[in-house]
Amino acid sequence: MKKLILSIVVLTGLALNLNAQNIQGKTDDLGRIALAAIVPEQATGIPQEARRMLVNKMSQIATQNGLGATAANPRFCIVPLVTEISKEITPTAPPMQAVNLDVTFYIVDAASQNIFSQTNISVKGVGQTEAKAYIQALRNINVRAGQFKGFIEKGKEKIIEYYNSQCDVVLKGAQALAGQRKYEEALFVLLSVPDVCRECFDKSMDLSVEIYKQYANYKCTEYMAGAKAAWANMNADKAAEYLGKITPDMECYTDAVRLTDEITQKMLADGANVWDFKMKQYDDSIEKDKMMIQAGKEIAVAWAYWGAAPYFNWDWSWLYEKK
Template sequence: MKKIFLILFLFAIMIAKAQTSGASQAGSQIELTAYVPEQVEGLTEIARNNLENKLSQIVLANGAGVSSGDSRFIITANVVVLTKDITPTAPPMQAYTLGLNLYIGDGMEGIKFSSCSLTLKGVGENETKAYMSALKNIKVNDPQYQAFISKGKSKIIEYYNLKCDLIIKEAKVLASQNQFDSALFKLSTIPGECKACYDKSAPVAKTIYKQFIDNECKIRLAEAKNSWNGSQNEYGASSAGESLIQISPNASCYKEAQEFSNKIAAKILADEKREWNFRMKVYQDEVAAEKAALKAERDIAVAYAKSTSINYTVIGWW
């Protein structure tokens, strides 16, 4: 069931992108994953989470989007302790000077696209508080981030334009292996800002989506028939209904599924003298179905993205 909702969600993303007006496809941003390696000097778990939040804020404040899962493209940081001092105050305090280096790149292939550096100062009762104080001084609207983010976005667009045919080919191969969710997920990551590649991939995504719902329809209809043939009563009807309700109204065998549903309803009425309280899904048009799926199943798709773990390579970036 979750897999079906995910596919509907991913296809709805593609439709939403296609409906976005303007050549820039402003509603479909380049997305980055905020990632801070465990090896960064002096970072506690709390500090690492705070830094990742800051990176996400920088991305959002400068014209890009934050990925809900582990995407190929990342914004990451390295922190170097430049100085540690004791203040001549009563009581004495720890004073830190940190060098913060930010990077955008392809985390899967380990290719750096863009970088910028800044210096932070912080004071605290101990080293941990001084360190945290310095990180709090990161200003997410610092003007230098605009060029940093812009360069990273340009490189990402360049990546998709260069790799577009390969991405589409890989998606088709996945679909031929009935891995429709992976195929659509791969295509759905192409941002609208990569207009040439997006325009080329959108009809492929639509075709794969149709292949998915047709394949899923056959599977769910077979399940429903098995359930009903095993128990032609209210229990069997209920079990069959759980399969039938998962069939998309746009699937090729939807009409057959409706006819089978009506057959069950007639049998229940004849044997038990009451109606079977079940109705197949019906949408006025395809867009309505996609919007409904997008609204109802967004959280499931986000959970799927988060469950995809990637080991990033940032060796040599700093």
């Protein structure tokens, strides 16, 4: 009979199986003020190549003035409105296209459709095509210009003001989502509160731990059902796949250990092949609440990356169609 291997590994985090390459580092964006640089489709008349230049410029404006430019929460955005003041063909050989543009930047709350801050700049560009003329004009935007510091600072103040004044609404909204078993979205809402909004941030962290526990226990029921069904079909490897997702913070952990022992004893009695299963344990030196908050962040970021796109497909007609 081949030796049955049962090993124990130390649990240093509660993260579920996520695509680490795609979300690596993005958990740091939660809990900090950042702006999503967006050129909405409703911002018509801007050549596609110029759109990429605009996104780059807006990201630079944010980072040059102390804010993140890739927001985990795209609710707060920096967006442009480009107005073509004039366009002409130059009397040169070869003839070139010259454009004079008026560019207004807005910091907005896309969910509530409110403008927090705005600033305006005029730029000119010349190129062989209209697209190249636009790109040249936008390239001339000086992201270090003094006007952008006040623009970003005012937007930042408004975002902080939102969380300070609407904290109860944020918390109740998260609780309502959890009540609908939308745990990932609830965690995303709570863990997006900036740490500079200290009182609201602390309340959000406390509530995120409670909602993470609800999420963990909900998933535990799912994993145990899968493990039992797999073992009923004598599929030990599939059972191990489910049991391996169960962590010591989950209410059904004791049941999972009992099922593991049952499978182990049965396989030993039957002289089965090697079953290399790893059961998880806590490292007692790590604070459990901190581990749960980190796990919640990874769940929230995974939800934002994989499942939240429809939620953030904002309607921009309020900003563009009336201009």
